[in-house]
Amino acid sequence: xxxxxxxHYDRLTHPLVREDGVLRRATWEEALDRxxxxxxxxxxxxxxxxxxxxxxxxxxxxxxxxxQKFTRVVAGTNNVDSCNRTCHAPSVAGLSAAFGSGGGTSSxxxxxxxxxxxxxxxxxxxxxxxxxxxxxxxxxxxxxxxAVDPRRTGTAQWADRWLGLNVGTDIPLAHAVARExxxxxxxxxxxxxxxxxxxxxxxxxxxxxxxxxxEQVTGVPAEAIRELAHTYARADRAQLCWTLGITEHHNAxxxxxxxxxxxxxxxxxxxxxxxxxxxxxxNNVQGGGDMGAIPNRxxxxxxxxxxxxxxxxxxxxxxxxxxxxxLNLTEMLEAMAEGEVTTCYLIGENPVQSEADSLSCVKRLxxxxxxxxxxxxxxxxxxxxxxVLPAGAAWCESDGxxxxxxxxxxxxxxxxxxxxxxxxxxxxxxxxxxxxxxxWNHDSAEQVWDEVRALSPAHTGMTYQRLAxxxxxxxxxxxxxxxxPPFLHGRLWESDPARRGPAAPFAVLRHSPPVDLLDEEYPxxxxxxxxxxxYNTGVQSSGFASPLRQGERVQLSPEDAARLGLAEGEKARxxxxxxxxxxxxxxxxxxxxxxxxMTMHFPDEVDTNALTIEAxxxxxxxxxFKAAAVRVDRLVPAQAG
Amino acid sequence: xxxPLPPPxxxxxxxxxxxxxxxxxxxxxxxxxxxAGQDIPTLCYGDTLTPKxxxxxxxxxxxxxxxxxxxxxRKAEAGMVVGTSTExxxxxxxxxxxxxxxxxxxxxxxxAAGWIEEYDARPARFGAQxxxxxxxxxxxxxxxxxxxxxxxxxxxxxxACGEQWQNTFAIGVAGRGFDATISTEYDAPLTDSxxxxxxxxxxxxxxxxxxxxxxxxxxxxxxxxxxxQTRTTTICSYCGxxxxxxxxxxxxxxxxxxxxxxxxxxxxxxxIKGRFGYQHVQNVRPEPPAxxxxxxxxxxxxxxxxxPRAASGSRSPGSAP
Numbered sequence: 013x014x015x016x017x018x019x020h021y022d023r024l025t026h027p028l029v030r031e032d033g034v035l036r037r038a039t040w041e042e043a044l045d046r047x048x049x050x051x052x053x054x055x056x057x058x059x060x061x062x063x064x065x066x067x068x069x070x071x072x073x074x075x076x077x078x079x080q081k082f083t084r085v086v087a088g089t090n091n092v093d094s095c096n097r098t099c100h101a102p103s104v105a106g107l108s109a110a111f112g113s114g115g116g117t118s119s120x121x122x123x124x125x126x127x128x129x130x131x132x133x134x135x136x137x138x139x140x141x142x143x144x145x146x147x148x149x150x151x152x153x154x155x156x157x158x159a160v161d162p163r164r165t166g167t168a169q170w171a172d173r174w175l176g177l178n179v180g181t182d183i184p185l186a187h188a189v190a191r192e193x194x195x196x197x198x199x200x201x202x203x204x205x206x207x208x209x210x211x212x213x214x215x216x217x218x219x220x221x222x223x224x225x226x227e228q229v230t231g232v233p234a235e236a237i238r239e240l241a242h243t244y245a246r247a248d249r250a251q252l253c254w255t256l257g258i259t260e261h262h263n264a265x266x267x268x269x270x271x272x273x274x275x276x277x278x279x280x281x282x283x284x285x286x287x288x289x290x291x292x293x294x295n296n297v298q299g300g301g302d303m304g305a306i307p308n309r310x311x312x313x314x315x316x317x318x319x320x321x322x323x324x325x326x327x328x329x330x331x332x333x334x335x336x337x338x339l340n341l342t343e344m345l346e347a348m349a350e351g352e353v354t355t356c357y358l359i360g361e362n363p364v365q366s367e368a369d370s371l372s373c374v375k376r377l378x379x380x381x382x383x384x385x386x387x388x389x390x391x392x393x394x395x396x397x398x399x400v401l402p403a404g405a406a407w408c409e410s411d412g413x414x415x416x417x418x419x420x421x422x423x424x425x426x427x428x429x430x431x432x433x434x435x436x437x438x439x440x441x442x443x444x445x446x447x448x449x450x451x452w453n454h455d456s457a458e459q460v461w462d463e464v465r466a467l468s469p470a471h472t473g474m475t476y477q478r479l480a481x482x483x484x485x486x487x488x489x490x491x492x493x494x495x496x497p498p499f500l501h502g503r504l505w506e507s508d509p510a511r512r513g514p515a516a517p518f519a520v521l522r523h524s525p526p527v528d529l530l531d532e533e534y535p536x537x538x539x540x541x542x543x544x545x546x547y548n549t550g551v552q553s554s555g556f557a558s559p560l561r562q563g564e565r566v567q568l569s570p571e572d573a574a575r576l577g578l579a580e581g582e583k584a585r586x587x588x589x590x591x592x593x594x595x596x597x598x599x600x601x602x603x604x605x606x607x608x609x610m611t612m613h614f615p616d617e618v619d620t621n622a623l624t625i626e627a628x629x630x631x632x633x634x635x636x637f638k639a640a641a642v643r644v645d646r647l648v649p650a651q652a653g
Numbered sequence: 654x655x656x657p658l659p660p661p662x663x664x665x666x667x668x669x670x671x672x673x674x675x676x677x678x679x680x681x682x683x684x685x686x687x688x689a690g691q692d693i694p695t696l697c698y699g700d701t702l703t704p705k706x707x708x709x710x711x712x713x714x715x716x717x718x719x720x721x722x723x724x725x726x727r728k729a730e731a732g733m734v735v736g737t738s739t740e741x742x743x744x745x746x747x748x749x750x751x752x753x754x755x756x757x758x759x760x761x762x763x764x765a766a767g768w769i770e771e772y773d774a775r776p777a778r779f780g781a782q783x784x785x786x787x788x789x790x791x792x793x794x795x796x797x798x799x800x801x802x803x804x805x806x807x808x809x810x811x812x813a814c815g816e817q818w819q820n821t822f823a824i825g826v827a828g829r830g831f832d833a834t835i836s837t838e839y840d841a842p843l844t845d846s847x848x849x850x851x852x853x854x855x856x857x858x859x860x861x862x863x864x865x866x867x868x869x870x871x872x873x874x875x876x877x878x879x880x881x882q883t884r885t886t887t888i889c890s891y892c893g894x895x896x897x898x899x900x901x902x903x904x905x906x907x908x909x910x911x912x913x914x915x916x917x918x919x920x921x922x923x924x925i926k927g928r929f930g931y932q933h934v935q936n937v938r939p940e941p942p943a944x945x946x947x948x949x950x951x952x953x954x955x956x957x958x959x960x961p962r963a964a965s966g967s968r969s970p971g972s973a974p
Contacts, residue, residue, distance in 0.1 A: 022938040070890055120918065141851065141924035143894045148820050170820075284656050292893025388934070405934040407890035408900060408907070414888045416895025416918070427885035427900040428907065431937040483897070483916055497656050544849060545925045547891050553926060555933025557795035559844050560925065 020554045021389040024402035025432025028390075035390075035400060040433065040443075047357075047399040048447035050382030051087065054355035060088035060334075064344045064353045067305035068360030068437070069094045069297040072412025072424055074460040075437040076296070076303040077311055078452075079359060082441050083338075085331050086448050090307050090316060090338025091353065094300045095361055101340070101632035102259040103290035104301055106268030110276070110516045111501050114301060114313055118251060118287030119418040119486060119498035124149040125285050128247035130158045130240070132271060133182065133257020133638075137166035138544040140255070140291045143417070156247075158240050160185065161257060162539060163609060164602035173236055176604055179537050179639045180261060180526040181230040186270035187218040187523070188226030189241040193277055194218070198245035203279035207504035207515055214273060214518035229523070231604075245278045249285025256293065256541070260638040262527050265631040269519035276516055282501035292417040293548075295407065299415030302471075302487070303464065307338030312468025328467055342628050342635070348376040355382040359437065360403065364393040365549040365615040369590055369626035369635075386440060389551055392615075403437050404430035410437065411457040413479065415487070418498070421474055422484035526639035527627035534588060534641035536572065538608045540620060546613035553613065564618035565598040566644060567609040573599045576644055586610070588642045591622030608642060667733040682713060682724040682735055691737045694746065694768045696753075696859045697807035698725035701914050701921045702817055705808045710749050710768075714739040721745055743772060750774040755783045756831075758803045761861025761872075784831060790869075793842040796850050796929050798869040799835075803862035806833060810854035810863060818922050823847040824854065852928040856911055856921055865929075867908050878903060886913060891926040894918065898927055907931045 027043030028035040038046070054062045065087070067079040076094075083092040104114035111117070123129060123146045136144040144167070151157050151170060159171035160182075168174040177185050193199050194215055204211050223234035230237075244250050252275055258267045272281075272288060280286040292298050304311040310333075314321045322333050339347055341363070347353040356377070363373050377383060377396050385397035394400050404410055409430045415421045430436070438454055445452040454460050458476050465472050473489035488496055506512040530537060542548075545558040566586050568578065578584055578597045585594050586608070595610070595618045603609060612620045627636045662677040669682075669689040676685045681704075686693050697708040704726030712721035716734035721742060724735075736742060750769055754776035759765040769776070791799040806826070814824050823846050827836035837846035855863040864872075871877035882903045889896040897916045901909040910928050914921035 020933065020936055022936050023934065025937060140892055140894050141849075142896050142919055142922055142927075145818060145820075145920070145922055152816065294893055295888060295890040295895070297893055405890075407887055407898075408885075408931070408934055414895060416888075417893040418895070420895055420918070422888050422895055422897065422918075423886075425885050425887045427883070427887060427902050428905050428934070431935070483913075484895070484918075545930075547926060547930070552891070552933045553930055555936050556930050558925060558929070559794040559796065559848075559850060 021391070021551055023388055023431045023434065024390055024394075024400065025434060026402060027433070028397075028400040030398045035395070035397075040435070043399050043401060044440075044443050044447060047384045047401065048444050050384065050398060051355055051357070051444075052448060054382055055087060058352075058354055061091060061338075062352065062354045063087040063089050064091040064339060064347070064356045065093075065305075066341065066344070066356065066358040066361045066363070067092055067094045067300060068406075069294040069300045070360050071296065071406040071437050072410055072457065073296065073299040073303050073415060073421070073464065074412040074457045075359075075406065075410070075441070076300045076305040077460055077464050078438050078441045078454065080304040080311070081329065082357075082445055084333055085329050086445050086450050088331070088334070090334050090336065091344060092305050092338060093307055093341040093344065094297070094305050095294065095341070095363075095366060100256075100259055100290055100292055100297060101306075102264035102268050102629055102634050103254070105265045105632040106272055107288065107290070108313075109265075110269065110272045110519070111281075112514060113500060115298065115419045115487070115500060116287070116289040116417055117281055117500040118285075118289050119420075120146040122249070122285045122287060122499060123147055123251050123253070123289070124153065126150050126155050126247075126249045126251045127285075128156050128158070128243055128250040130160065130244060130250070130252045131167055131171070132160040132252065132254045133259075134253055134255035134291060135161065135163070135165040135167050135257075135541060136253070136255065136291060137170065139293070139542045140417075141544065143291055156243055158243070160240075162604070162607055168602075173239060175232045175236050175240060177230040177232050179539050179607070181523070182258060182261075182267045183263070183270045183521055183523045184221055184226050184229045185232060185237065186274060187221035187521075188223055188230075188237050189244070190214075190273060190277055191218040191221050192223060192238055192241035193245045193274075196242060196245070198242065199277050200279035203504070204277065206507075207279075207282075207512065208276045208518055209515045210518040210520065213520050217520045244274065244280070247280070247286075249283070250278070250280045251285070251287060251289060252280065253289040253291060255291045257638060259290070259632075259634055260540075260636060261634070262627040262629055262636040263524045264629040264634045266519070266521045266524070270521055272516075273518050273521075276518055281516075282499065282504040284497070284499055287499050289417065295416075296414040298417060298419065299413070299421070302415055302468075307340050310467075311464055312470050314468070325467065345373060345376045348379055351379065354380060355384075356380055357384045357386070358393065358397075359386045360388070362387075362391040362393045362549050362551060364396065365391070365619070365621065366612070369624065370615075370619060370621040371591065372626065386437065388434065391549075391551055401440050402430075402432065402434040403440065404434050406437065409434075413461065416484075419486045419500075420484040421471070421479060421487060423476065423479050526641075527636060528589065528625045528639060528641040530641050534643050535606070536608045536642050536644060537606055538586070538588070538610060538623060538640040538642040539638045540610055540612055540624065543611055543613065546611065548612065549615050550613040562598070564595050564611060564614040564620065566595045567598045567600045567603060568644065569603040569605045569607060570599050570601055571605040572608070572644070573597060577646060578644070583647050585645045585647055586623060586642050587645070588623040588625070588640050590625065591619070593618050593620065593622055594647065608644065612637075665729055665731040667729050667731065667735060669735045670737055676729050680729050682715075682722070682727050682729050682733075683711060685729045685735070686713070686724060686737055693724055693737055694764060695725055696762070696805060697809060699809050699812075699857050702809055702812050702857065705812065707807050708749065708753070708805060710746055710753075712742055712745050712749075713737045714742045747772040747774045751776045751778070753805050755779045756785050757805050757860065758787070758800075759860060761803060761864070762859060765860075786834075791842075792866070792869075794844055794850070795866055796925075797852055797855050797863060797865050799843075800862050800864070800869075801834060803860045804835060805860055805862075806835070807859060809857040809859065810835060813853045813857045813922075818920070819849070819851055819853050821847055821849050821851070823849070850925040850929065851923060852925070853922045856923075865909050871908060877908075882908065889923070889927040891924075891930060896923055896927050898923070900931070906935055
């Protein structure tokens with residue numbers, strides 16, 4: 013029963029500091045002094061921008077608020093980001109470019125009430141199982157469901173149509189859908205005229221993408237593309253949902269804009285039942301961004317370049333805020349290599365194992381003068397730190413709030429006390445701030461939250477009492493006296509132009525195939541993802557004995573396995589232009605020839621990210637985890653004869 | 654543009670045990686009884702499931718009705734006169750409890766002991782030879798246990814696994830009559846079945862036939878003490894969906910995870926990670942006995958030597974160029 017149990021991590025129970033090259037146990041006093049001294053030294057020597065904060069998308073809104081405030085007030089820089097960057101930053105960037113707000117526009121209940129549900133690059137059945145319950149409710153009520161995914165996943169098995177596109181051809185497919193909608197006369201002309209801009213240029217840009225041209229590039233039969241176009245455009249209520257299949261690409265923000273274009277073309281946004289839903293991968297990645305733990309926004313997703321907004325925060329915090337964007341995670345890592353960022357405060361993140369091209373990440377972190385890691389485990393990243401601070405697990409050892417994929421802010425409550433000397437994240441941040449000259453004392457999470465409510469209009473109406481009474485509240489919630497509709501951007505349908513607000517622009521986009529080109533040496537396309545029972549780098553999910561767990565495997569189509577002479581369970585070498593790993597083979601008939609699938613759940617056994625490419629989206633900084641060029645070889649050369 | 658509202662619901666007035674009760678149209682007699690403060694026993698009724706009418710323990714008498722009616726599924730109608738404790742209803746409930754308790758082990762069914770006493774049910778009167786569903790407990794994985802000696806065939810697990818929630822269809826009813834059982838395909842162990850270990854069947858099981866391994870083991874060891882447990886509802890940390898988890902904690906250890914049935918995100922359902930993936934927070938290496946004060950440098954160095962080498966192999970402070 014335990015054969016597939018990976019080695020689990022033990023909780024960190026006391027602080028550690030590095031001495032003579034090794035980490036040793038320390039008191040909180042010593043560890044905090046060392047941590048603060050290193051920050052002070054580096055900021056004093058190189059200025060505030062030598063400091064970088066990686067905040068934790070797993071921790072509470074309250075903690076993320078305090079972490080970004082620490083960055084902006086104590087360190088004096090906007091260099092704050094989170095693993096948001098490795099997953100849904102493009103969704104936030106794309107949605108805010110189109111609508112001025114980075115959240116998904118719909119709620120789960122609307123999925124149940126939709127006529128058409130499109131899951132694009134989303135294996136929700138395995139990656140978001142309870143969201144998929146809502147999809148299934150819709151399907152049982154008669155909704156048509158389309159799955160757009162290179163793999164025939166468990167999600168695709170529930171779909172009316174599976175569109176198995178080639179990896180990285182989302183824009184051609186979306187363009188062909190758009191062109192078909194336009195040519196069939198199914199576009200929503202009234203909505204386009206009133207609520208959008210740039211339609212003419214957009215229509216011209218998709219004109220070359222005939223069904224035939226798209227079939228050649230995407231591998232999806234023209235008839236299936238046509239059916240998706242007609243069904244989506246004719247629906248009364250249509251939901252367009254996506255996950256990392258859209259965002260983990262080098263042109264991810266463009267991918268997101270391509271999907272948004274479809275909603276603008278058909279008016280499937282801003283109405284009950286019609287909308288756009290990026291499904292977030294981490295429990296509070298939405299909230300981390302909302303709280304300003306990103307380099308370009310202040311709490312409440314307010315633009316840092318807006319002088320009026322900045323002035324309000326400067327008054328509240330009594331410090332000047334730099335009037336420019338800070339570095340994002342990808343840029344931070346580059347700045348470490350350049351010696352521009354020399355100290356990093358890393359909370360609950362494991363970039364050594366979660367970043368694409370992991371070897372180069374290790375190299376960059378090792379160039380820092382001072383690295384402080386705050387985590388619940390001694391991760392591979394924490395093992396590189398100068399100071400390790402043991403934290404509580406936010407979801408069960410802290411009070412606070414998380415914000416989910418439907419923008420619902422919900423209460424997190426402490427159920428157990430942290431082990432040993434581990435302390436709450438906010439307590440640690442305040443203790444460090446006090447050592448750096450800021451007298452911060454937050455007695456309770458609610459006190460932090462009330463500070464957030466005072467500064468973020470989207471959260472003003474959410475008292476802890478109301479959050480408990482209503483089982484969470486979706487933002488925006490500007491007033492304690494009422495609730496807003498569960499969907500965003502209803503304004504786009506107003507007939508009064510003043511109330512309608514800024515129009516949503518179509519984006520003119522260009523197809524850009526995956527950076528890591530296939531050739532004779534690396535002929536297979538590797539794409540990565542999650543399995544049902546495991547999670548990200550496996551640090552958490554290795555802690556329980558899942559009967560489903562198989563360990564890391566390289567999954568191949570039956571055709572490729574036969575061609576390479578590989579049998580189920582046999583070990584094979586997988587190589588890319590960056591690295592090489594060995595893993596057992598699993599033959600999956602849901603994969604098409606040429607496609608290889610791996611997870612990133614077992615990095616201690618098989619470091620999948622040694623293969624992936626760090627080609628990043630220039631707008632959002634997300635790496636192309638979904639498309640690497642690899643070869644797969646038998647370990648033992650085939651016997652002659 | 655706004656949210657479509659459901660059509661307004663009329664109130665219907667009926668009489669429960671002589672008292673007038675008003676409930677929205679579409680509510681059941683059970684809802685009306687709840688409103689009237691009557692506590693009717695239920696087993697196969699589930700607040701997140703479509704009524705199955707399998708156990709008959711909730712039957713009440715409705716004036717003008719030839720047979721007793723199950724309160725959990727029968728809709729309340731205007732002018733209905735309902736008797737929850739008439740002799741006929743009480744007698745029927747007593748027989749149902751005797752039949753269930755003589756054939757299945759109701760020792761882990763919340764409320765059962767009280768009902769048996771209240772209705773003066775005597776399951777033993779069928780004698781020691783009475784047929785039972787007694788059978789060995791099925792322990793074939795580390796997450797949950799199936800003890801079909803406690804199963805009353807209420808079908809709630811089948812509905813939760815099937816179309817009503819999980820849509821995995823790993824279990825169904827096999828056999829007919831008294832030999833009917835809940836079974837995986839070909840009665841295979843769970844590990845060879847379609848089961849995805851969401852535990853949503855365990856969440857709805859009314860008799861403890863399905864239980865979490867953690868609870869099963871603690872009950873076997875005699876350490877399961879619900880009165881000492883706290884229940885705290887928080888949010889799952891495994892993805893962005895935001896499922897609500899109720900953590901059952903005993904001695905600062907999470908021993909069981911459920912979800913509120915009225916929650917708009919989960920409706921009481923979870924996935925394998927949310928339901929079972931909590932162990933990582935309580936994997937703590939035991940402290941060595943006779944632990945010196947944390948300040949003691951000897952101890953500090955000793956524990957430092959346990960720490961694996963830095964991933965880079967060469968990382969040390971001041972290594973920047």
